[in-house]
Amino acid sequence: MRFSNFEIQLAKYLTNAISSEELDELNGSLSKSGNHNVFRTYLEIDFFTRHVMSEYNTGGAKKKLLDTIRKDKRKVRRLHFFQFVKYAAVLLVCLTAGYFYWDHNFNSNFSQVSENPESQITLQLSDGSIKTISEAGNASVYDKDGTRVGLQQGNQLIYHKGKKAKKLVYNTVNVPYGKRFVLILSDGTKAHLNAGSSLRYPVEFIEGKSRQIFLTGEGFFDVSEDKNSPFIINANELNIRVLGTKFNLSAYPEDENIRTVLVEGSVGFYDSTTDFDETSRRLVPGEMAIWEKELKTIEFRETNTDLFTGWMDGRIIFSHMPFEDITKKLERNYNVIIQNNYQELNDIRFNASFDTETISQVFEAFNKNYPMKFTVTGKNVIIEKP
Numbered sequence: 001m002r003f004s005n006f007e008i009q010l011a012k013y014l015t016n017a018i019s020s021e022e023l024d025e026l027n028g029s030l031s032k033s034g035n036h037n038v039f040r041t042y043l044e045i046d047f048f049t050r051h052v053m054s055e056y057n058t059g060g061a062k063k064k065l066l067d068t069i070r071k072d073k074r075k076v077r078r079l080h081f082f083q084f085v086k087y088a089a090v091l092l093v094c095l096t097a098g099y100f101y102w103d104h105n106f107n108s109n110f111s112q113v114s115e116n117p118e119s120q121i122t123l124q125l126s127d128g129s130i131k132t133i134s135e136a137g138n139a140s141v142y143d144k145d146g147t148r149v150g151l152q153q154g155n156q157l158i159y160h161k162g163k164k165a166k167k168l169v170y171n172t173v174n175v176p177y178g179k180r181f182v183l184i185l186s187d188g189t190k191a192h193l194n195a196g197s198s199l200r201y202p203v204e205f206i207e208g209k210s211r212q213i214f215l216t217g218e219g220f221f222d223v224s225e226d227k228n229s230p231f232i233i234n235a236n237e238l239n240i241r242v243l244g245t246k247f248n249l250s251a252y253p254e255d256e257n258i259r260t261v262l263v264e265g266s267v268g269f270y271d272s273t274t275d276f277d278e279t280s281r282r283l284v285p286g287e288m289a290i291w292e293k294e295l296k297t298i299e300f301r302e303t304n305t306d307l308f309t310g311w312m313d314g315r316i317i318f319s320h321m322p323f324e325d326i327t328k329k330l331e332r333n334y335n336v337i338i339q340n341n342y343q344e345l346n347d348i349r350f351n352a353s354f355d356t357e358t359i360s361q362v363f364e365a366f367n368k369n370y371p372m373k374f375t376v377t378g379k380n381v382i383i384e385k386p
Helices: 005-014 020-029 035-055 058-073 076-105 306-313 323-334 359-369
Strands: 121-124 130-133 138-142 148-153 156-159 170-175 181-184 190-193 197-202 211-222 231-235 238-242 246-251 257-264 267-271 287-292 297-302 316-322 337-340 349-354 373-377 380-384
Touching (some): 267 287, 306 316, 316 323, 359 380
Parallel strands (some): 211 231, 337 380
Antiparallel strands (some): 148 156, 181 190, 197 211, 231 238, 246 257, 257 287, 287 297, 373 380
């Protein structure tokens, strides 16, 4: 049996073996006639299989099935055809049950926000309602007319390319401290969102118009190229304008600066109250642009882009960074509250890199380089002079 390229990519997606390029191609293929139904069917089977395998007594079921097969083998000459019909019927019953289970649970897997929303990834829909996103679950996103516009699986949410929207309708994803999330917008643009970030974006862009989204926090963007529709990210009072490129943007409200680091392509900058100047200085790969919020000035400098993109792989990298700024990043990444009573530390600069370490191990490493006393109690970290 030969499988189409679409089916191969779909299988890779369901087994988390798909590359970013293949994921972009898969997203584009969903707009073709027939593919959407194939996609839905695969997801139904995959979801039901995972559910059954996680909750069913697999060992007991396997033993029972083998016993049944052994009994049937004794009658193999007479029952070849009937065995096939019987097992096919069992499979059909499982798949039918799987569909109804999926139809009841998969479609409604988004839940209302709980009493502790600050620790959950949430999706705010166009009508203002807020749903929680379970990183271990799957769910669909619908518009007001009941049309499915997006699909969430695990820690990513994929929006389908629509049918030429005439009006912008916005959703907003909020990512709390200690978590990360991935969005694939309707144009194929991929956005990795870091801890403590939110992104407001159209469910579908209008063809031929600027594609504008709004970021608070930090994100890495792999922008799908469209020469007729410039891509604009608004971060506070700064607009970043691109066509097709890869870059990291850090725009946390508590930071004094907005930092943009370019990996590929070219981006330009302008104040949100003005128009874009085509002749203005552009950022080139390997550079960082630093926008000073209060003075509204911008500075360009060369940099090592890996220092600012490692967070997507779970790495935290500090390069000659003041301890005061380090504590901010640690609070976001570990979802902790750090109280520094050793003020002399704030201006001390450190070089360090962490990935799998706990918050206690992180401070033990700092303590070896610069003595400090620290205690970790739940989500609270207190630093004292030794």
